[in-house]
Amino acid sequence: MEKEKYISDIKDIKEIMERSSRFISLSGYSGVVAGIFALCASYLAYQTVYTSQSYLGYRMVDLTVESICALILIACGTLILSIGSGIFFTTKRAKQMKQSLWDVQTKRLLMNLAIPLVSGGVLCIILLFQGFVGLVAPLTLIFYGLALVNASKYTLTEVRSLGIIEICLGLFATYFIGYGLLFWAVGFGVMHIIYGIMMHLKYEK
Numbered sequence: 197m198e199k200e201k202y203i204s205d206i207k208d209i210k211e212i213m214e215r216s217s218r219f220i221s222l223s224g225y226s227g228v229v230a231g232i233f234a235l236c237a238s239y240l241a242y243q244t245v246y247t248s249q250s251y252l253g254y255r256m257v258d259l260t261v262e263s264i265c266a267l268i269l270i271a272c273g274t275l276i277l278s279i280g281s282g283i284f285f286t287t288k289r290a291k292q293m294k295q296s297l298w299d300v301q302t303k304r305l306l307m308n309l310a311i312p313l314v315s316g317g318v319l320c321i322i323l324l325f326q327g328f329v330g331l332v333a334p335l336t337l338i339f340y341g342l343a344l345v346n347a348s349k350y351t352l353t354e355v356r357s358l359g360i361i362e363i364c365l366g367l368f369a370t371y372f373i374g375y376g377l378l379f380w381a382v383g384f385g386v387m388h389i390i391y392g393i394m395m396h397l398k399y400e401k
Contacts, residue, residue: 222352223285224399227392230278234384237274241267242377245329264324305350312343333376337366337383352399358391 244266316339320332344359362383369379 222355222395223282223289224392224394224396226278226282226285227388227395229281229285229392231385231388231390231392233274233277233281234388235381235386237270238377238381238385240270241380244270245377267324268321301350305347308350309343309347312339312346315339316343330373330376331370333380334366334369334373337362337369337380339366340384341366352395354391354395354398358387361387 244263316335319339320335323329323331323335341359341362341364344355344362346359348356348359365379365383365387369376369383372379
């Protein structure tokens with residue numbers, strides 16, 4: 197009995213230390229919803245960027261000031277909706293776990309996440325206005341992956357794995373430059389949905 201109590205005490209101490217050092221209230225639902233938003237954004241971006249020339253013919257990029265602005269609006273709208281849903285579901289889960297949503301670990305997480313994201317976002321906007329549209333999708337995947345890896349030490353370990361997958365997809369998208377939007381849909385859409393379902397089954401059931 198004493199041995200079992202000792203093991204139980206160690207588990208409790210370990211859980212308390214994990215709660216104090218990592219932000220663990222991330223909700224799987226937020227990943228699923230963000231993935232759905234990303235798939236919708238991919239479809240809208242495809243309709244905005246590409247224009248049909250002939251039936252079964254080539255698809256060419258149609259980049260105008262209007263289409264560039266439309267892409268930025270789509271990206272901003274997707275980002276706002278994803279962040280909003282993430283805050284909603286994460287706040288709900290934090291209350292269920294009786295964990296503070298805004299603490300030192302949350303600030304560290306957001307800071308380490310924001311630096312690569314903001315840097316990559318600014319770079320992609322510059323490239324977009326310079327006409328290098330083919331590099332935008334790969335670079336968003338790479339910088340997003342770097343942001344996840346950078347912030348993973350302050351949250352669930354699975355976030356690091358997701359970040360590495362996003363980086364690999366971004367590198368593949370750079371090589372297969374004409375299929376960047378497809379890789380973008382897989383990375384931000386499909387992978388988020390899979391990740392969200394896995395997190396829900398593992399941590400929220």
